[in-house]
Amino acid sequence: MQIPIDKLKTMVRGIARTQEIEYSCDDVYQLLDEFTEAVAQGKDVAKLMPLVQQHIEMCPDCREEFEALLRVVRATHPGV
Amino acid sequence: MNTRTNAEWLADLRAEANARAMALTDLRAIIATGLPYALSGWLAPSDPQFDALAEDVTQETLVKVLAHLDSFQGRSQLTTWVQKIAVRVALSELRRRRWKDVSLDSLMTDEGEEPMPVTQSNVTPDPARAVEQSEMLAMIQRMIAEELTEKQRIAIVAARINEMPIEQVAQQMGMERNALYKLLHDARVRLKKRMEREGLTPEEVLAAFGSG
Numbered sequence A: 001m002q003i004p005i006d007k008l009k010t011m012v013r014g015i016a017r018t019q020e021i022e023y024s025c026d027d028v029y030q031l032l033d034e035f036t037e038a039v040a041q042g043k044d045v046a047k048l049m050p051l052v053q054q055h056i057e058m059c060p061d062c063r064e065e066f067e068a069l070l071r072v073v074r075a076t077h078p079g080v
Numbered sequence B: 001m002n003t004r005t006n007a008e009w010l011a012d013l014r015a016e017a018n019a020r021a022m023a024l025t026d027l028r029a030i031i032a033t034g035l036p037y038a039l040s041g042w043l044a045p046s047d048p049q050f051d052a053l054a055e056d057v058t059q060e061t062l063v064k065v066l067a068h069l070d071s072f073q074g075r076s077q078l079t080t081w082v083q084k085i086a087v088r089v090a091l092s093e094l095r096r097r098r099w100k101d102v103s104l105d106s107l108m109t110d111e112g113e114e115p116m117p118v119t120q121s122n123v124t125p126d127p128a129r130a131v132e133q134s135e136m137l138a139m140i141q142r143m144i145a146e147e148l149t150e151k152q153r154i155a156i157v158a159a160r161i162n163e164m165p166i167e168q169v170a171q172q173m174g175m176e177r178n179a180l181y182k183l184l185h186d187a188r189v190r191l192k193k194r195m196e197r198e199g200l201t202p203e204e205v206l207a208a209f210g211s212g
C-alpha cells in the first residue's frame, strides 16, 4: 500500500486542522438535525456550532449524512 | 400532512390506536418524500433497487423513531429529526452494499514491505527540491511508523487512503464507528504533536510538494 502524494497532502491538511478536543460521530449525530436546519436558515454555524462544523469537515461519513439531510430539508421545508 | 407542531406530533405518536396510526402514516409519507433527495447521487428513484430500499428504510426508521421518541429534545422540527434517522439508516445500508466485497486485508501492505511508503511517482524533476521532498517523505514515514499503532495505521490506510467509509472500516475492525473516529482523531493528535516536536509545520510539508 502506497500513499499517493495527493492523499498525503489531504492527511497533512487534516493534521493541520486537528484539535485536541473534537466531537465524536455520536455527538454530531445528536445535533445534526438542529445544525442542518441552522445551515438551511443561513445561520453562521461555524460560530454557533463550531465543533459540529469541524467534525463535518474531518469526517466523510458525517459529512455525507449532513449533505443528504440538507438536501431533504431544503427540498421539503423551504421555510425552515 | 406536515402541519403538526412538535408537541402535536409527540402527542399523536404517543397516543393509542387511531391518532398514532395516522401520525405514522403521515411520517411514512414524509420519509418517502425526502428519500429521493437524501439519496441523490447514491441511488436514483428510477433504479430497480430504489423502491425496496425505500420501504426497508422507512420501516426501520419508524421503528427507531418510536423507540427513541423520548430522546427527541425539540431542538429542531420533529420531521427533521425523523429525516436525520432515515438518512443514517439509508446511507448505512448503501455503504454496506457498496463496500461489502472489500476487505481490510486486501488494502494492506504486502508482507515485509515498509508500512505505508509514499509513492514517489510525481516527485519534482528539480534535483534540489527532489532531495527536500524525499527527506520529508522519509521523516513522515518514520513518524507514522513510530507514533501510530498497527490499528491506527490500518484505519488510516482504509479510511484516508482508500476512502472506505469509517462505518465500514469500524465494522471490519469490530468497533463502533464512534470509536473508530476517536482512534483516527488520536492518530492525528499524535502526528501533530510529533511534527511540532520535530519543528515541522503542515504548511512546510504542503509547500514542499507544491500547492494544489
Ligand SMILES: [Zn+2]
Residues within 6 Å of the ligand: A024, A025, A028, A055, A059, A060, A061, A062, A063, B181
Ligand atoms: Zn463522524
